[in-house]
Amino acid sequence: MATKFTKAGLCRLPLEILQQVAGYLAEVYRPSLCAFSLTSRSCHQASTLFIFRQIHLNVRTREELQLDVESLATALSRTDSVRHVHSLALEGFLDLKKPRNEKGSWRDVDPLGWWHSLETNEIFPDDDQVPSGGVEYFVYDESVIKQDSEEDLAWAPIINFIRTLPSLQKLIYNCPNQFPPSLLDTLHARHPQCQLHHLTFRMRTLLWSTPYPYEMALATSPCLYKIKVICTGRDSEADDDFNQEAVMELVAGLAPNLKEATIVNFNPGRGGRSLRRRAKWQGLPAFAPGSVGSLTSLSLIGSGPFFWTPGYVQTWAKFTDFGSLRRLTIAGPGARGIDGEVMGYISQNHTFPQLRALSVCLERQDASVERTDFTANAVPFFTAFEPLEELSVSGPLEPEILDAILHRHGRTLKKLIMRPEEVESPGFTGRDRKEIPMTFTKEHVLQIQAECPALEDLGVRVKRMKSSAAEVEIYRSLAKIRRLKTLFLILDCSDWRVHRDSSYDPSFDGEDRDKLESGYMKGHLREALVNCAVDETLARSIWGTIREEGRGLESLRLWTTGAGHFGKGQNNMADGYLNHLSRSWLIERVPRDDVEILHVKELCRSEREARDASGQGARRPKETEPRYGIAGFCILNHGLALLFQMMVAAVSSGEATKN
Template sequence: MNRLPPELLHQICLSLHADGLDSRTTLSIFSRLNHTCYGIAAPLVYQHLSVIFWDRQTLRETVSELTEEGLGRQFVKYARKLSIICLDPYTGNSPRARSGQLEGYKLGLSRDVEGDLAAKNTFLESHLTDPSLCRAAAFDLLTSWSSYRKSQRDWDPLATLIARLYHLGQIDFLVQDNFPISLQEAISQHHPNCLLNLWSSQNVSTSVPGLKKLANPQLWEQIADDNPVIDVNLLRLQGLHTFAVQIPGKSDGNSGRIELDEMLPFLFLAPNLKHLLLEDPTRHRLPMDMLKEEWHKFAVTMQPVPISSLQSISIGRPGPYEDILLKLANIVDLSQLRSLQINATHDTAVLTRVPALFPNLERLFISTNGYGWGRPSLSTDDDIGIAAIRAFNPLKYLYLDGFRSVSSLNQILQRHGLSLKGLIVIPCIQPMNRPDEAHFRYNYPELDAFDISQLAKSCPQLEELRIPIKRSMGSQEECEMYKALGNFSSLRSLVLDLHFDPRSRPVYRIEQVEASVLQEIFVNATMDEKLALQIWHLISSNQASRRLQHLRVAPFGHESLPRDEIRLLDWCSPTKEVKGEIDKVIIYLGI
């Protein structure tokens, strides 16, 4: 090893780190070799610092470990990325969190925790490993980020830490609060080129000067206590890279909304902003007329000059309506946008005007679960919405949530199939409230072997795929569907959502489940590594190219069962991930 060039040692370290080898193990291995190896490995091991806390005490304790004598002192020297994560007290005080808190600064973020889909570089990778695909694992430690309680707020330890870090290049803020002024000042003073990702929605609307004088003093004090007012200069920050922001609005009395349009130009002042996440706050306490008037005055005074280098826009749920995209396009040029995510479709007629705004779009994430998407039946989709999706230029990646019919899917793929490299069709589990008991319905296209073969013909370049399949106790029809998946000659990664409930939709929990149906449900839902391997072999043996490398099976259907049956099913099929390795093939099984 002493004779190896540093470049090769660096590549070895990178490979070990990329393979997920425990950081301490990696460093221990290289420290035993020589000082050169240690010097190459240490910057990789300590490059990502996560500060995880849930109150003032835990924040101080964690930061104290980063002093010159603390266990985490090496992070001060090498860390390039800082993740600030506030958990809710319940999660924070759980045994799992307490065990991790002893070395909380070493906990990294999963790749799918860091924000909305449109802001990610990966497409299907996180679907292979994300535990939230598993029903009981959805309450994940690192996705339960919360607000820093006002009685506990003390950002000084973090501001001091930011000032002390040698090579800080990126901050991810996962706290359900406005970004504090003290941290903003620390970044501007010590790391002016540091990228800042604000994943929690920021309340910018109250930051305009003049509101404090007009608002009721008691109400203003309450607003400031709940979430301190943002420094409006945050919108100009050089390193602002990802920005989640609340867009206040109210009903116009008809079917539309009145939104704070006067604020929109100020969202495009940061020169390096790449990802914009738009959300609609559940409530805003100041009158909309007051907000609009003060932002209008501020715009007249400041004369903002919007610029855009955006790569992605995401509209959350709840979020503003689709016409927000038309408004933004009138402010800046969005023609170079690469990714668009619409989490709730409200008006498919407006949606038809969106594709012309984004001629270079490559990735579209869209859900039909809005209030305005037509629902003529459980098996059909809104024709106008389908036409809107077809109006986009051919896409490389497409994420469809809540679509019902195979016909709709085929129409969409007639337009985009030849160019697609990734396709995700999510089974929508939609609750429908009743006074006696909740019940559910599942919206997804029910494919058979012929349908899957047709999809393969429509998408010859497809490398990543996630689709739902309905189980039937390993019947010949079910096996033929797995075999048909082998017709995707370019497919490398596959996630199968396996629906184990054979009953028609919708299904009411209040109904008594017949013994024969319950038996079929349990047969379909009981899965192990052996079954996953059998599914793998059916697919792989029918794929002539043998390109498939990753498979995950994720059963679903618990929501439609009575509670006693759910408990019994959990006992028979405990939630877990089973990993088996065949050469370079990793199979993930999650229930």
């Protein structure tokens, strides 16, 4: 039962108590903090400490930047909250050419041309994004920003604002614009202890005989605490990119307080047009060979030349002490993973005694490598680490690997994300692959529940089975993980048995056994349509089934994926319809104990609507969209049956392929 306070009762509480209440609301549910601050003057005074602790500014044009900073400064002055600002995050793109009030586009925040997928942003918010192959990239495409230049002076509102903040501890810079020299001077003069998180770091003068002095001043700044750099072996102009080598030397001691580094490696468009040997890296001035840094967080993701070999790992070990790492990302979801050779090298040659969080992407070494060989390398790799608190694994998985992970880390795990994936294409060998991605059964979930008593955050792959009783039992078994607060379910609508299991004989009868032009049976299309049609009603029903017994769940993320995948690449039959129906959801519970209030959001909705508007989605009226619950789904429902007949007719006539 929630405790109720009168307005007078709240006002009589000491400020320290009210601040404890405000701090709890800020951590658990921020909207309640804003409501609490409006209760009384005393509550408002206690809340400002947390409301203004972290400030985010979206940078657009210089005129809008001036207005935004003025509004923010006025709000801070009115509430006497300037002293409460500890963190300032700058995002967006400062456009010096766009007229005021002109509407922007995605290029405003992405001028280099990366297409930041909404699917990546919303479904995998914690993953670093890897630029897609084929995008042109130029490392040395801009002149270096100069002190007091027009571009430098455009940041004056931010620089003047930072000078007024007495307690600034962290500055997060996530703008593609070059970091302004005047801002760096201000940090050094006014906030020498402030941590600079530079998430768009890049050196542009590494091909000069001596790098530009300002670039070196920024790279070796005592404020520099975290960097993220996108790099490649050779860019689209056939220039060698030495940013990764430069970062290694910064890590090793040139940047004295650098503790976190993210390297995103990729192959740009036209990057391989030159066959000449890559030039030798000359090194940064004042670097002392043999020095070793002590990063606490290292992320190495992406793909590219010389990437993910034992030699690559060995090179990084020469520049930073792996024994100091507390967080490590090896490869990453959607990027090139590490194979058995690399796993074996790491487990035999390196130790990570301080590591608490590991994120790793795996891949099979070759189409000819058997499951047993892959597993034989993966098991000792995961057991070589000290017990972890957080573990995220994507790529090929086997039950034996899961057993090893739970046995070694289960007692200490608070977060576990398992994203089983396999390669669909046969690859260069032309050999037909037989691997089928592992899916989690009720028994696997119960195993996790038994061996992970502290687990609060879980992500697993669940096979969609037309809302059958077996599928419902998986959801119910998740409720048995008593401390679970956050759940990510990959709703797998694929059926790789069609191409990869020679003994598979679908239990279709009647019309479902009829062949379509694509070569698949109508039953395959029917099941794909049924499984991927995850609407809000079904999403709420899945939530209700899990919450029926597991009352601690606070957040559920559903990613509907795999529709039309049968183990040999995505089939184009009814692609538009499948894309339109395959919806993903985020359900969050407002933390109250007297009534359950849910916030339900369709993820990637704007992306889906844009796809539909362009003609790539299903062309059908919204009122024909099926509505069903997990217990009441029935394919014979008149509306859905009619829809299915329309889709099959379209596919049979070739219309869906055109759409």
